[in-house]
Amino acid sequence: MNILTQWLRSYLPGLPVDDAQLAEDLTLRGIAVDGIYPLGEGSGSLFEMDITTNRVDAMNHYGVAREAAAIYGLALPALAFALANPRPCGHPFSVKIEAEDACGRFTARVLREVVLGESRDWFAGAEVSTYFDLLEQKKISNAVDATNFAWLAMGQPTHAFDLDKIEGGIVVRRARKGERLKTLDGVERTLDANDLVVADHKKALALAGVMGGWDSMITPETKNVLVEAAWFDPVAVRQTARRHGLHTDASHRFERGADFNAAPKASAMVSAILLANGGWIEGELVDVRVAAIEARTANRKPVALALSEVHRILGKTVDEEGITAATVESVLAALGCGVQAASPAVGHSFGQGSWKITLPSWRLDVEREIDLIEEIARVYGYNRFANTLPAFAGGVRALPWAEKEAAVRGAMLAAGFHESIGSTFCSAAEAALAAPQPAQAVPLGNPLSEEAGMLRPSLAPGMLAMIAGNLNRDVADVRLFEMGTVFSGTTEKVEERPALALGAVGAWPEESAMHAGRSMDFFDAKGVVEQVLARFEMRSVYFDRFPPDAGLTPEWLHPYRAARVVAEGVTVGWFGQLHPREAAARKIHKSKDAVLVGEIFLDRLYKLALRRPLARELSRYQPVRRDFSLVLDESIDWERIDRAMAALPIPELAEWRVREVFCDPRLGKGEYALLLGATFQAPDRTLRDEELQRFHAQVIEAVGTVGARLRA
Numbered sequence: 001m002n003i004l005t006q007w008l009r010s011y012l013p014g015l016p017v018d019d020a021q022l023a024e025d026l027t028l029r030g031i032a033v034d035g036i037y038p039l040g041e042g043s044g045s046l047f048e049m050d051i052t053t054n055r056v057d058a059m060n061h062y063g064v065a066r067e068a069a070a071i072y073g074l075a076l077p078a079l080a081f082a083l084a085n086p087r088p089c090g091h092p093f094s095v096k097i098e099a100e101d102a103c104g105r106f107t108a109r110v111l112r113e114v115v116l117g118e119s120r121d122w123f124a125g126a127e128v129s130t131y132f133d134l135l136e137q138k139k140i141s142n143a144v145d146a147t148n149f150a151w152l153a154m155g156q157p158t159h160a161f162d163l164d165k166i167e168g169g170i171v172v173r174r175a176r177k178g179e180r181l182k183t184l185d186g187v188e189r190t191l192d193a194n195d196l197v198v199a200d201h202k203k204a205l206a207l208a209g210v211m212g213g214w215d216s217m218i219t220p221e222t223k224n225v226l227v228e229a230a231w232f233d234p235v236a237v238r239q240t241a242r243r244h245g246l247h248t249d250a251s252h253r254f255e256r257g258a259d260f261n262a263a264p265k266a267s268a269m270v271s272a273i274l275l276a277n278g279g280w281i282e283g284e285l286v287d288v289r290v291a292a293i294e295a296r297t298a299n300r301k302p303v304a305l306a307l308s309e310v311h312r313i314l315g316k317t318v319d320e321e322g323i324t325a326a327t328v329e330s331v332l333a334a335l336g337c338g339v340q341a342a343s344p345a346v347g348h349s350f351g352q353g354s355w356k357i358t359l360p361s362w363r364l365d366v367e368r369e370i371d372l373i374e375e376i377a378r379v380y381g382y383n384r385f386a387n388t389l390p391a392f393a394g395g396v397r398a399l400p401w402a403e404k405e406a407a408v409r410g411a412m413l414a415a416g417f418h419e420s421i422g423s424t425f426c427s428a429a430e431a432a433l434a435a436p437q438p439a440q441a442v443p444l445g446n447p448l449s450e451e452a453g454m455l456r457p458s459l460a461p462g463m464l465a466m467i468a469g470n471l472n473r474d475v476a477d478v479r480l481f482e483m484g485t486v487f488s489g490t491t492e493k494v495e496e497r498p499a500l501a502l503g504a505v506g507a508w509p510e511e512s513a514m515h516a517g518r519s520m521d522f523f524d525a526k527g528v529v530e531q532v533l534a535r536f537e538m539r540s541v542y543f544d545r546f547p548p549d550a551g552l553t554p555e556w557l558h559p560y561r562a563a564r565v566v567a568e569g570v571t572v573g574w575f576g577q578l579h580p581r582e583a584a585a586r587k588i589h590k591s592k593d594a595v596l597v598g599e600i601f602l603d604r605l606y607k608l609a610l611r612r613p614l615a616r617e618l619s620r621y622q623p624v625r626r627d628f629s630l631v632l633d634e635s636i637d638w639e640r641i642d643r644a645m646a647a648l649p650i651p652e653l654a655e656w657r658v659r660e661v662f663c664d665p666r667l668g669k670g671e672y673a674l675l676l677g678a679t680f681q682a683p684d685r686t687l688r689d690e691e692l693q694r695f696h697a698q699v700i701e702a703v704g705t706v707g708a709r710l711r712a
Helices: 003-009 021-030 061-072 128-135 142-155 235-243 248-255 263-275 291-297 307-314 327-336 369-380 402-414 428-434 462-469 522-533 578-583 638-646 689-704
Strands: 002-004 032-038 043-052 095-097 101-114 158-162 172-173 180-182 188-190 196-199 204-208 225-232 282-288 303-306 336-342 354-358 480-491 494-505 541-544 555-569 570-578 596-600 624-633 653-662 671-680
Touching: 002 003, 002 061, 002 128, 002 188, 003 021, 003 043, 003 061, 003 128, 021 032, 021 061, 021 248, 021 671, 043 303, 043 653, 061 142, 061 327, 061 336, 095 101, 095 282, 101 172, 101 263, 101 291, 128 142, 142 158, 142 248, 142 263, 142 428, 158 204, 172 225, 180 204, 196 225, 196 235, 225 263, 225 354, 235 248, 248 638, 263 282, 303 369, 307 327, 327 336, 327 369, 402 480, 402 494, 402 522, 428 494, 428 570, 428 624, 462 480, 462 494, 462 596, 522 541, 522 555, 522 596, 541 638, 541 653, 570 578, 624 689, 638 671
Parallel strands: 095 172
Antiparallel strands: 002 043, 032 043, 101 225, 101 282, 158 225, 172 196, 180 188, 196 204, 303 354, 336 354, 480 494, 494 596, 541 555, 555 570, 570 596, 624 671, 653 671
16 A cells, blocks of 8 residues: 555644654554655655555555544544535435345435546645656546545545446345346456345446446546445455455455445545536435444444553553553544543443543444553554563463473484474365365365465475475475474364474485485384384384375375384374375475475374383492393294393393394204393392392293293
């Protein structure tokens, strides 16, 4: 939005600051000025504004002037436009609102014998063309310029119809399915039954709040004009505009909530500009309103406000006087609120220092007491509040899974990975590809774009996007992890679950003594997953592989380099190498190394207890090592030997491990030899020979139960 300071000063000739200071003060009050461009001697400056979507009231010159008047305590003159007395007519122009849920107000004024041409001098001694030239706004004719001037001046969209092309009168209704309308951009459109249109008694004339129609537009032959200014429902306008792929100045403002009471003034402004070249008004202004919509916009119930609550919420100020009752009243009155002292029986029971606040029709974003307090703080100046921490009683309590979350994060950082944060949204295609179960992805009701139309059911798509982003920026070695929330269910019931995603490509870092320079592969990913699992108490954990169509691992992983992770009999995740075909489709095939990705379902992992490290005092007595040369059948693996040793009731058994494994033709067919090393140590004494002999016999007996025998 571009704003002219020359235009602002025409409303507020007593502004006490220069343009630079004005820009700074507006920005501090939330009406951000992103750029200041001097326009030459006597022309002031052009402000490039960044107005947030909730402040549609400030998307015009009069609205910004209102903010400046509130900041500097100036009186802002009301908008008033002198029109000649209308000539009487036999019957008022017919206006009917059928779609009362979507149109709250419609005003119509009939102008006869209008002379179309260049816009003349008007409005506070300035030319319309002067402001348009400074704004680089195209000038077309006084009819078009008048409607453009209205929304630039006061933010109210208007429209001018060729009155002679209207048959009967105006009807604001829903379109008939299949009805056709050629809009001002020259496109003939097939209307939807939910589209809101301005029509006459026979045909649609315009898409209400979006764009006028071709057949009723002003032409050089136009003599009689109908000036329309209305209030349309934001949702109805937004839906109509989106269905037809349109975004206009009018729809931009109506979608954000226009001022219900602005229509008559805007109609007068447009009429004054048009009649400057000649013409006259027929009949009084036709003003049709819907009481229900007026009640929730222009006639909302007063809001109770107490000075004590203002002080409680906002705290101390750097000024000794602080925010007084006079400050509250002056700020709110300057913003257009009606301020009336309240008795103790109304709203708060605070007695003196409480008010009933009537809300202005142009501020639909202000609804509650806290909104009024925010407005007071904003205009008063956030920089004028003391830097004090809010009062707090009680203690900070960590979430139940905070310790486990920290353990997982510590394991990933220790493995050389960097934490990243991805978007919570994804496209429908990504959601369908990555969802653990079909049709469980949750769509957004009002998505930012098609690429962000779903809540992510998995962290994997975002992780792959981050890997691709790094590779495309010539970062060859990537090791990332993300801990975030994934979503599933339906729009009515959304389930949120914590998850961990890891992604890696390239070589291990140079500081890694064991792996420096070597490319990461599937088994490195397996090792990282094992490090995470090792932080939790579990008796059994294993990895298995299934065909891609089994649904237990994503089908876009390499079929022979992917695995499912199972802990305590429950699937807790998957990992593997990205299929080369998928890597090419995602444009991450630049790297010659394998792209590794995995996801751990933390909600399932958090059900397990954390592994607590146990520290014991080192024994001062000498350890004793004994080796056992065993012969085993090839069907007997180390895990069975390990379990047998762990089950021995020998507290002095400090350690056991495999020393050697070898095969020899002199052994029996299908057998192999294993050298088992065991270390015995007591914490309080030196072990005696008879104890060691007993331990020796117990070890031989234990391994014998699983089929091992001493080698002769």
